[in-house]
Amino acid sequence: MGIILCIFYDKVVSLHEDSETPVSNPLLAFTLIKRLQSDWRNVVHSLEASENIRALKDGYENVEQDLPAFEDLEGAARALMRLQDVYMLNVKGLARGVFQRVTGSAVTDLYNPRRLFSLTADDCFQVGKVAYDMGDYYHAIPWLEESVRLFRSHGKWNTEDEASLEDALDHLAFAYFQAGNVSCALSLSREFLLYSPDNKRMARNVLKYEKLLAESPTQAVVEAVIQRPNVPHLQTxxxxxxxxxxxxxxxxxxxxxxxxxxxxxxxxxxxxxxxxxxxxxxxxxxxxxxxxxxxxxxxxxxxxxxxxxxxxxxxxxxxxxxxxxxxxxxxxxxxxxxxxxxxxxxxxxxxxxxxxxxxxxxxxxxxxxxxxxxxxxxxxxxxxxxxxxxxxxxxxxxxxxxxxxxxxxxxxxxxxxxxxxxxxxxxxxxxxxxxxxxxxxxxxxxxxxxxxxxxxxxxxxxxxxxxxxxxxxxxxxxxxxxx
Ligand SMILES: O=C(O)CCC(=O)C(=O)O
Ligand SMILES: [Fe+2]
Missing domain, CATH: 2.60.120.620 (q2cbj1_9rhob like domain)
Structure with missing residues (x-):
């Protein structure tokens, strides 16, 4: 087995070692599905794995059809967002592994896990991306915010990751723009250009956002309030x-x-x-x-x-x-x-x-x-x-x-x-x-x-x-x- 897969394997084993029951922590459940659905695939397809690539691919292909599908990952991400909404959980807390309801200045622990399972920048990106792809910027923004924050603070990209800081910035900027917050969209797009100065699309976006703000400067100060997507069948x-x-x-x-x-x-x-x-x-x-x-x-x-x-x-x-x-x-x-x-x-x-x-x-x-x-x-x-x-x-x-x-x-x-x-x-x-x-x-x-x-x-x-x-x-x- 290649060294990269060993590291990946050890990481997965250590995360799951002391859960004697089937997965009961939603954060762990989500990351488990993500590891099996996308992380593993990303390790297999990575450049670093090339020396042992055949053995690695054979092993993966043998079990691929039994692994969770993208639909399962999407379902797990939606479940996290449902819990976030119904129990008013704070995304920052969830990413650290705690289940806290924050109302005003009051913080209530809804559950105290025996061990904290924190999410990575890429985990948060994937949750945000599921919302983003549905046009649900209400949920996309806090998850992508957390992803950007974690990518910025840890800086390191892992082989199994689907996304990078640039991807997170790119999506978050567009989500803010869609939600009507042009000034956030602009500063995130500028940050993106620091890492990828040759990206033409982003350069055009920056110009567009600057122009919008020049035309209507109030956009810079108005914090757009994004409504949670409504569920029409649920008035109650x-x-x-x-x-x-x-x-x-x-x-x-x-x-x-x-x-x-x-x-x-x-x-x-x-x-x-x-x-x-x-x-x-x-x-x-x-x-x-x-x-x-x-x-x-x-x-x-x-x-x-x-x-x-x-x-x-x-x-x-x-x-x-x-x-x-x-x-x-x-x-x-x-x-x-x-x-x-x-x-x-x-x-x-x-x-x-x-x-x-x-x-x-x-x-x-x-x-x-x-x-x-x-x-x-x-x-x-x-x-x-x-x-x-x-x-x-x-x-x-x-x-x-x-x-x-x-x-x-x-x-x-x-x-x-x-x-x-x-x-x-x-x-x-x-x-x-x-x-x-x-x-x-x-x-x-x-x-x-x-x-x-x-x-x-x-x-x-x-x-x-x-x-x-x-x-x-x-x-x-x-x-x-x-x-
Ligand atoms: O699981 C519950 O608590 C309620 C289930 C229910 O209402 C039903 O299955 O019809
Ligand atoms: Fe019922």
Missing amino acids: RDTYEGLCQTLGSQPTHYQIPSLHCSYETNSSPYLLLQPVRKEVIHLEPYVVLYHDFVSDLEAQKIRGLAEPWLQRSVVASGEKQLPVEYRISKSAWLKDTADPMLVTLDHRIAALTGLDVQPPYAEYLQVVNYGIGGHYEPHFDHATSPSSPLYRMKSGNRVATFMIYLSSVEAGGATAFIYANFSVPVVKNAALFWWNLHRSGEGDSDTLHAACPVLVGDKWVANKWIHEYGQEFRRPCSSSPGD
Whole structure:
């Protein structure tokens, strides 16, 4: 193996040596994907590697098809930007490996990593470039700023790097120009010319920026405010993000007497022997958390059964099911026949809720795995249009959701109820239950909810969606719209 690859290999090994779990730190996850997607390729194609190039290339080509694709790197960069937005994380801090929310002069640590993984100038460049290529200068600027700062302070270019200080200056200058900040664009372009004085394009840009500033000198002082790119389908973004930022901890005014804990037996012989600790979290909509609904072993078993079948999650769009940016996770459906333990689980859900969960009155168990940055933006579980694929089961709408947390997370990943204005943290082995429909059969719009992005960790949940039919005598209907 060539010396360059050895150095590169040692660097990768030392970064990952003390992570005993699969990658749970978003910064480490991003750099791992980047190392496999672009750094390694850059080492292989570098001039220094030429003496050992054949062996090096053969080794790379053998595994190339199994390595992350550019699309994966892009996804990982977008996940970092999502975390930055939702948790108001500071890019400078992220590049140093810390997860800090900075609001005014207040700095809050959202997570304290055991070890700091800092990003390189080239890592930051790649994140900024993903945003830049999408015309998203709001995100491109801080990441490219950080890249320029790191290139300037370390100065050294590494074999595996895709970009140099000039590339970072070039992109940042143009991003500032696009965002309306001509004076920053000008000074960065001038700095670029110090390193590459013969670059004609940049010389023309400098002239253009000088001319613009001469024509309208106010441009020099006006700090352009760049708007964060809007997500049209998400009007409730501020509430959602605020609820995610609490990481599921409840404000004290929720500690009201009607919200209490009890041992639930629901008059079921099954539960009399082993009551379940129930915590009423909210009344309208009615949301309860059943603690220790499953054991560690059961949770592990369910994850293991689902793992081989996991696929990118989809959502109902008209009559079709499609992957979308607002739901990022993997999921699998488990039939009861997959393991007798799932039948036991159904019995336990039926005993607790008093509902019939046999097919077709409930769906199979949907197991969901969210990686870093994985999320599900505000949505309803029940169908809101008569053409929804949910009606294909011919057992009505989804009357209730029973969701089991099959893992803990290190940070983030809370379940947020937007209009009801509360969020529930991930409580390993607990199950969250709520009614999606009023007794009239009409959807309860107060159940709008979301899965906050996972900041650090690997989140698993399982959904059991219970349908209207079969529950007629278990949850009688009522014509009163409020019930
Ligand atoms: O994962 C969560 O916290 C919520 C998941 C959810 O709402 C869903 O899968 O429909
Ligand atoms: Fe949901």
